[in-house]
Amino acid sequence: MASWLPETLFEIVGQGPAPSKDYYQLLVTRSQLIFRWWRISLRNEYRSTKPGEAKETHEDFLENSHLQVQIALIFGAGILDYVFNLCQGKFDFLERLSDALLLSIISYLDLEDLARLAQTSRRFAKLCASDQLWERMVKSACGTITPDMKSLADKVGWRQMFFANKFQFLRQLHKQKQRQSTQGEKQV
Structure with missing residues (x-):
């Protein structure tokens, strides 16, 4: 099942916590974790600093507490937990x-x-x-959708259409037809 996974499992970029201006990238592939950083500083001693990179296999990362702490400080504990799970082979296929x-x-x-x-x-x-979901729900509940129903749903939203009771729905349809007929009379 892991063969269904893309080569890149997760990627995130961000800036270090204040007062740092440094940028970081965390990339998790099927076989390794890549941590990159770029120093951003106005100080002369750091101006010529080149970007850095650390590559670890999943197994090595699980044992590297220093890198884990860095990731938690920069991206947060939630991201560290997610990456930890990926490195342990716990994939969330539903999210993919x-x-x-x-x-x-x-x-x-x-x-x-x-x-x-x-x-x-x-x-x-x-x-x-989403309207796409509620449109499906309305269609499965009603069976057929008339053009009037569709135009009303586009106006008020498919979710609202789903929860409106039949009386309210018929009243709204009637008002919409009245508005259309009065607009048609004005154009003539």
Whole structure:
């Protein structure tokens, strides 16, 4: 299953904590971890400093507490935990799926599970609130979508359309038709 993984598993860049102006890059590939840095300084003694690089195998990184501390200071403990898991072979395959595929999978969940999934990460929160998902949900609940329903959903949002009760929906459709007919009369 690991053969499905791309060569680059994770990459992040950032600036060191204040007062440092140095830049860092952390790259995790299938076989190694690469940590790069660029010194940014106005001091004469550091102006000619060349960029640095440390390459470690996953096994060596797991034992290198100095490099782990540097990564935690620069990128945070959450990134260190994530990288640590990658180096231990614990891959999050679900996070690597495309948005389109995840939307297809998510559309089969019930509302309670959707609410729980939205709380797990920013990516899932965005997907669970997306119009593409709620359009699928409305289509599966209604069967057929008329052009009037589609134009109303484009206006108010597919999620709002899903949660609107039938009476509200019919009232909104009626108002939309009235507006369209009055606009048509004004143009004539």
